[in-house]
Amino acid sequence: MPIRDEILIRARDLRKSYGEYEAVKGVDFEIKRGEAFGFLGANGAGKSTTMRMIGCVSQPSGGTMEVFGLDPHTDGPAIRSRLGVVPQDNTLDGMLTVVENMTVYAGYFGIKRKQAKAKAAELLEFVQLTARSEDQVSDLSGGMQRRLAIARSLINEPDLVILDEPTTGLDPQARHLVWERLFQLKEQGTSILLTTHYMDEAEQLCDRLVVMDEGLIIASGSPRELIDTHVTKEVVEVRFSGIHTTDLHDIAEKLEGIGAQIEPLPDRILVYTDDADATAIAIEARGIHPTSQLARRATLEDVFLRLTGRALVEDE
Numbered sequence: 001m002p003i004r005d006e007i008l009i010r011a012r013d014l015r016k017s018y019g020e021y022e023a024v025k026g027v028d029f030e031i032k033r034g035e036a037f038g039f040l041g042a043n044g045a046g047k048s049t050t051m052r053m054i055g056c057v058s059q060p061s062g063g064t065m066e067v068f069g070l071d072p073h074t075d076g077p078a079i080r081s082r083l084g085v086v087p088q089d090n091t092l093d094g095m096l097t098v099v100e101n102m103t104v105y106a107g108y109f110g111i112k113r114k115q116a117k118a119k120a121a122e123l124l125e126f127v128q129l130t131a132r133s134e135d136q137v138s139d140l141s142g143g144m145q146r147r148l149a150i151a152r153s154l155i156n157e158p159d160l161v162i163l164d165e166p167t168t169g170l171d172p173q174a175r176h177l178v179w180e181r182l183f184q185l186k187e188q189g190t191s192i193l194l195t196t197h198y199m200d201e202a203e204q205l206c207d208r209l210v211v212m213d214e215g216l217i218i219a220s221g222s223p224r225e226l227i228d229t230h231v232t233k234e235v236v237e238v239r240f241s242g243i244h245t246t247d248l249h250d251i252a253e254k255l256e257g258i259g260a261q262i263e264p265l266p267d268r269i270l271v272y273t274d275d276a277d278a279t280a281i282a283i284e285a286r287g288i289h290p291t292s293q294l295a296r297r298a299t300l301e302d303v304f305l306r307l308t309g310r311a312l313v314e315d316e
């Protein structure tokens with residue numbers, strides 16, 4: 001589906017403070033109809049805070065924002081009626097059945113019971129939960145609950161679906177099932193806004209994204225543009241068995257000048273390069289003999305590392 005020029009969200013110098021603490025420090029972005037737009041960043045970057053402002057559950061402390069051309073300060077209910085939201089926390093009612101979660105939620109939008117039931121059936125089919133319709137939600141797996149939350153967010157036929165970390169905490173198979181549904185939503189032309197700290201999720205799903213760090217947007221573009229702008233084509237991962245981190249830093253110093261940049265990590269050294277073969281020869285020529293060398297294409301993880309000096313996901 002083509003991305004259209006219609007701007008759904010326009011934010012300028014958007015800010016949010018909690019007391020003295022500035023969680024969002026002035027960000028600018030525009031989200032167009034038909035695109036899948038991502039906020040990529042580590043925990044605490046300010047992604048959820050930004051989503052809550054868009055969803056009108058939290059008011060900005062500064063700057064301006066239009067959502068569907070409306071003002072979140074004064075038009076919250078009108079904006080919310082056109083949004084689908086999948087929050088980071090599970091807000092399903094575990095005591096109700098799958099289909100009841102759908103129809104009760106439909107009631108908040110004033111959707112009549114008969115219409116709600118028909119729409120719920122259609123959406124449960126879409127997320128492959130028809131067979132579980134009458135089961136209590138607490139009996140579903142985490143992945144199924146996430147798919148149900150996605151189905152529920154679509155009940156009001158929203159102009160934009162916001163998904164805050166849609167696959168965090170899911171196992172790989174459950175993640176892929178969620179991704180499949182999001183791909184299909186994209187195919188159908190639904191506008192999607194998602195936050196994630198998984199670079200593969202951002203790379204696969206997002207047409208455009210911003211990288212957020214410590215309340216600021218530090219880079220923006222398509223995944224390809226971000227990689228092309230901020231890192232080289234390839235990365236050689238150089239490993240040494242049984243070596244201490246401080247010794248790795250010494251070796252990294254000896255590699256300086258090879259490739260475009262050398263990045264020592266606790267367990268390996270990354271060499272950013274446009275020619276992995278020439279890099280391997282240059283490393284040997286300096287008398288350094290790694291246990292292994294792996295050449296791979298550069299990813300958004302490398303973009304994040306080069307921009308912040310930190311890994312995107314440190315605890316998983």
Ligand SMILES: Nc1ncnc2c1ncn2[C@@H]1O[C@H](COP(=O)(O)OP(=O)(O)OP(=O)(O)O)[C@@H](O)[C@H]1O
Nearest residue numbers: 018021023041042043044045046047048049050165
């Ligand atoms: N209600 C609040 N009161 C005080 N501080 C808050 C509040 N909500 C968020 N913060 C702080 O603001 C910062 C940004 O949080 P936010 O939840 O937006 O980050 P995030 O990028 O979404 O990361 P995460 O994936 O951990 O949610 C964090 O330091 C967080 O502790």
